[in-house]
Amino acid sequence: MQPLDSWPATDRRGLVGVFTDIDDTLTTEGAITPDALQALGDLKAAGLHVVAITGRPVGWSVPFASAWPLDAIVAENGAVALLPRGDGTLDKRYQQDAATRSANFARMQAVLADIEQHIPGARRATDSPGRECDIAIDHSEFTQLSDAQIDQVVRRMRDGGMHATVSSIHINGWYGDHNKLEGARWIVRELWARDLDAERGRWAYVGDSTNDQLMFEAFAHSVGVANIARFVPHLAHLPRYVTDGERGAGFTEVAHAILATR
Numbered sequence: 001m002q003p004l005d006s007w008p009a010t011d012r013r014g015l016v017g018v019f020t021d022i023d024d025t026l027t028t029e030g031a032i033t034p035d036a037l038q039a040l041g042d043l044k045a046a047g048l049h050v051v052a053i054t055g056r057p058v059g060w061s062v063p064f065a066s067a068w069p070l071d072a073i074v075a076e077n078g079a080v081a082l083l084p085r086g087d088g089t090l091d092k093r094y095q096q097d098a099a100t101r102s103a104n105f106a107r108m109q110a111v112l113a114d115i116e117q118h119i120p121g122a123r124r125a126t127d128s129p130g131r132e133c134d135i136a137i138d139h140s141e142f143t144q145l146s147d148a149q150i151d152q153v154v155r156r157m158r159d160g161g162m163h164a165t166v167s168s169i170h171i172n173g174w175y176g177d178h179n180k181l182e183g184a185r186w187i188v189r190e191l192w193a194r195d196l197d198a199e200r201g202r203w204a205y206v207g208d209s210t211n212d213q214l215m216f217e218a219f220a221h222s223v224g225v226a227n228i229a230r231f232v233p234h235l236a237h238l239p240r241y242v243t244d245g246e247r248g249a250g251f252t253e254v255a256h257a258i259l260a261t262r
Contacts, residue, residue: 001224001238001240001241001242002123002240002241002242003241003242003244004147004223004241004243004244004257005183005257006241006253006254007069007221007240007241007257009260011221011259012221012257012258012260012261013135013218013261013262014108014201015202015203015221016048016049016050016199016202016203017048017050017202017203017204018043018048018049018050018051018203018204018205018206018207018254018255018258019051019053019184019203019204019205019206019215020050020051020052020053020205020206020207020221020251021052021053021054021167021206021208021209021211021212022052022054022064022073022168022206023055023056023167023168023208024052024168024169024208024209024225024227024246024247025206025207025208025225025247025248025250025251026040026052026248026251027228027247027248028030028246028247028249030141032064032248033247033248033249034254035247035248035249036249036251036252037038037068037069039082039251039252039254039256040068040069040220041068041069042255042259043069043255043258043259044061044069044070044071046258046259046262047252048258049071049072049073049192050069050070050071050073050189051070051071051074051184051185051187052064052068052070052073052074052185052213053073053074053077053078053098054073054075054076054077054178054231055075055076055077055134055136055165055167055170055172055211056075056076056127057073057075057076057127057128057130057131057132057134057136058076058079058080058082058092058129058130058131058132058133059127059129059130059131059132060075060130060175061073061075061082061130062082062090063213065082065083065090066080066084066088066090066148067212070084071083071187071191072084072187072191074183074184074187076131076132076133076134076170076172076174076255077134077163077165077174077178077179077180077183078094078095078178078179078180078182078183078184078186078209079094079095079096079132079133079134079174079176079178079183080090080092080093080095080132080133081093081094081129081183081186081187082189083190083191087192091126093190094133095176095178095182095183095186096133096176096178100176101132101133104174104175104176105132105133106173107160107161107175108134108135108162108173108175109135109222110158111135111156111160111162111173112124112128112132112135112137112162114156114160115137115153115156115157118156119149119152119153120149121143121145121149122137122145122152122153123137123138123143124136124137124138125137125138125141125169125170125176126138126141126142133176133178134172134174135157135172135173135174135176136170136171136172136173137153137170137171138169138170139153139166139169139170139171140168140169140170141169150171151170151239152168154158154166154171157171157173161175162171162174162175163175163176163179164232165179165210165211166209166210166211167209167211168208168209168227168230168231172211179214180187180211180214180215181214181215181218182210184203184215185194185197200218200219200220201220201221203219203221203222204221204222204223204255204258205218205219205222205223205239206222206223206224206225206250206251206254207222207223207224207225207228207239208224208225208227208231208247208250209227209228209230209231210231210234210235212224213235213236213237213238214237216235216237216238216239216240217237219220220236221240221241222239222240222241223239223240223241223242223243223250223254224238224239224242224250225242225243225245225247225249225250225251225254226240226242226244226245226246226250227242227246227247227250236258237245
């Protein structure tokens with residue numbers, strides 16, 4: 001990882017948009033800080049597209065999609081999007097049809113119950129009631145799990161045929177081909193009828209943990225906020241750049257670096 005100030009100005013100037021994780025990237029101690037919120041607004045005001053992509057549930061994301069200056073929040077690792085309308089309401093869109101979501105939900109609940117029954121200490125995330133397309137086990141938000149316990153949960157999910165990934169706070173599992181990168185491709189088609197892969201070099205991604213590494217690999221302009229240091233030993237793909245500041249302060253650094261070229 002290179003320091004953020006080594007990011008060439010010509011690359012920053014050519015950006016059309018920014019994707020960002022939420023937990024421990026935009027937020028600090030569970031809340032967005034004023035500087036990070038201002039940074040989102042400044043990016044939007046400068047004409048950039050700004051999309052948050054998170055493992056958090058769609059129900060949890062609703063107030064933030066309504067209040068933050070974003071084009072969309074893509075929740076549950078790419079499964080569902082919330083798009084602000086001009087009248088203050090939200091448009092909810094899914095990657096899977098209703099029948100598929102219903103069948104998958106029942107299967108996921110069985111895996112969730114199995115994990116809680118057989119892995120000591122494993123408990124569903126407190127935001128689980130807002131989840132529609134995935135399940136989540138808490139490992140660092142309100143419950144602390146060891147690396148060995150986290151690995152057990154991941155294996156149990158994958159043994160159940162699920163995709164599984166680890167964020168800074170949760171272990172997420174789901175059925176379907178979506179993920180953060182597919183969610184990014186999908187939302188760019190939905191909102192702007194454009195092909196993200198054709199213009200990937202004009203987007204940046206900001207994240208902090210192992211469930212961001214697919215995006216770190218995909219985007220040349222990828223940035224980790226400083227608290228990514230905790231996850232570096234577990235990452236096969238590192239971000240290109242890293243900030244000095246952690247969490248929301250780190251995101252604000254990224255925004256300032258981009259805006260300095262406008």
